[in-house]
Amino acid sequence: MAVDTKERPPATQQTDATAEQESRVQPYRIRTGMFAWMMHRLTGVGLVVYLIIHIWGLTALTDPETFNALIAKYHSPIFKVGEFGLLVAVAYHAMNGLRIVLIDFLGWSPKQKKLFWTLGAVTLAIVAVGGWPSIYALGEWLLGPGSMPTLFL
Amino acid sequence: MAQTNALNWFLHRITGTFLIFMLITHFWVQHYDHQAASVTHEVVTEKNEMPDYPEEAKAGVEARFGPDAEATPYQVVMQRLADPVYAVLWKGFNILFLIVALHHGFYGLNNVMTDYIRNPMGRLVAKSLSWTLALGLLIIGMYSVITAGW
Numbered sequence: 001m002a003v004d005t006k007e008r009p010p011a012t013q014q015t016d017a018t019a020e021q022e023s024r025v026q027p028y029r030i031r032t033g034m035f036a037w038m039m040h041r042l043t044g045v046g047l048v049v050y051l052i053i054h055i056w057g058l059t060a061l062t063d064p065e066t067f068n069a070l071i072a073k074y075h076s077p078i079f080k081v082g083e084f085g086l087l088v089a090v091a092y093h094a095m096n097g098l099r100i101v102l103i104d105f106l107g108w109s110p111k112q113k114k115l116f117w118t119l120g121a122v123t124l125a126i127v128a129v130g131g132w133p134s135i136y137a138l139g140e141w142l143l144g145p146g147s148m149p150t151l152f153l
Numbered sequence: 154m155a156q157t158n159a160l161n162w163f164l165h166r167i168t169g170t171f172l173i174f175m176l177i178t179h180f181w182v183q184h185y186d187h188q189a190a191s192v193t194h195e196v197v198t199e200k201n202e203m204p205d206y207p208e209e210a211k212a213g214v215e216a217r218f219g220p221d222a223e224a225t226p227y228q229v230v231m232q233r234l235a236d237p238v239y240a241v242l243w244k245g246f247n248i249l250f251l252i253v254a255l256h257h258g259f260y261g262l263n264n265v266m267t268d269y270i271r272n273p274m275g276r277l278v279a280k281s282l283s284w285t286l287a288l289g290l291l292i293i294g295m296y297s298v299i300t301a302g303w
Contacts, residue, residue, distance in 0.1 A: 041265060048258040055251070055290045058297045064227040068203065071191055071226030075198040083192075090176065097169045104166060133184065141197035 032116060040096050043089040050086060077141060084134040091126040095119040161260055168257040175250050182233075188213045191230050234302035244298050251294045259287040 060066040073079065099119050102108045108115060132151055139148040182189050187209040196204045206214075206224040210232075214224045217232040234240040266279045 044258075044261050045265060048262050051254060051258050052286070052290060055294045055297075059293055061227075061230070061297050061301045064225070067227045067230075068225050072198060072203050074192050075196050075202075075204045076200065077197050080197055094169075094173050094176065098173065101166045101170055130180065137197045 032113065036096055036099075036116060039092060040100075043093040046089055047093060050089075075137075077138060080134045080138050080141075084131050087131050087134070088127055091123045091130070095123045095126075165257060165260050168253045168260075171253055172257055175246075175253065178246070179250065189229070189233050191226050231302050240302060244301075247298045248295060251291065251298065255287050255291055255294075259283055 057070060060070045074083075096119070099112075099115050102115065103112065136148045136150070140146075184190050184192055187207040190207075190210070193204050193206055193210070198204050203225060206229060210229050211224040213232045214222050214228045217235050218228065222228060233243060262283055263280055266283070267276055270276050270279055
C-alpha cells in the first residue's frame with residue numbers, strides 16, 4: 001500500500017462530513033417563503049398546461065355537435081374533480097401572485113408573514129365558496145339527489 | 154435585451170393583476186350566472202348525457218331563438234353572442250383575455266425553463282419552441298373567438 005499523504009488522503013477514510021459536502025444535492029431548509037415559491041412554480045406550470053388544453057378545446061365552438069359533446073363530457077364526475085383542483089391551483093397562484101406584486105410594487109416586505117397567512121385565509125374562502133358547486137355536484141351524484149344542502153347556489 | 158427583460162418582468166406583474174379580475178369575470182359568466190353559464194354547476198351527468206340547464210338559461214334561449222329552441226350547451230353560449238353589441242364586447246374581452254393569459258403563462262414558463270436549462274443553445278431552442286406554441290394558440294384561439302356564432 002502506498003503512503004498516504006496529506007494532499008491525497010485514502011478514499012476509504014473519507015468522513016461522512018466530506019461526503020456530504022461533495023454531494024450534488026444540497027439539502028434545503030424549507031421555510032414558508034420557499035414553500036410558497038415552490039407551489040407557485042408548480043401551480044404555474046400546471047396552469048400553462050391547462051391553458052394549452054383549454055384553448056385547443058375551444059376550437060370545438062365552430063361545430064354545435066362537437067361543442068355539445070365536449071361540454072357534456074365536462075359534466076362527468078372526473079371533470080368535476082378536475083374542476084375543483086383547477087380552482088385550488090388558480091386561487092393559490094392568484095393570491096400568492098398578488099402577494100408578490102404587493103411586495104414588489106408597494107414594498108410590503110416587512111409584513112410578509114402576515115400577508116402570507118391573510119391571503120392564505122382568502123384563498124381558503126375562495127376555494128370553499130367557488131368550489132362548493134363542484135363538491136355539491138359530486139355529493140349529489142355519490143349520495144343521491146337531495147342529499148346535499150343548497151348553499152350559495 | 155436587458156431592457157426587454159425588465160419590461161417583461163414588469164408586464165408579468167401587470168398581466169397577473171389583470172388576470173385576477175378577468176378570471177373572476179370569466180368564472181362568473183361560465184359557471185355561476187344561471188342564464189349564461191355553459192357548464193351548469195350542480196350537475197354531474199352519465200356518459201354522453203346532456204346536462205340540464207336552469208330555467209333562466211332555457212328562458213334566455215327561447216327568447217332569443219324561438220319557443221322550439223332547445224337549451225343545449227352550444228345554444229346557451231350563442232344566446233350571449235346573438236346580440237351584436239354584447240357579442241362585440243364579449244369577443245373583445247375574450248381576445249384581450251387570450252393575449253394577457255398567453256403572455257403571462259408563457260413568460261412564466263420561460264422563467265422556469267431558464268432556471269433548469271443551463272446550456273445557451275438549449276435555452277434558445279426552448280424559448281423559440283414555447284413562443285411558437287404560444288403564437289399558434291393565439292391564432293387558433295382568436296379564430297375560435299371571432300368565428301363563434303357566425
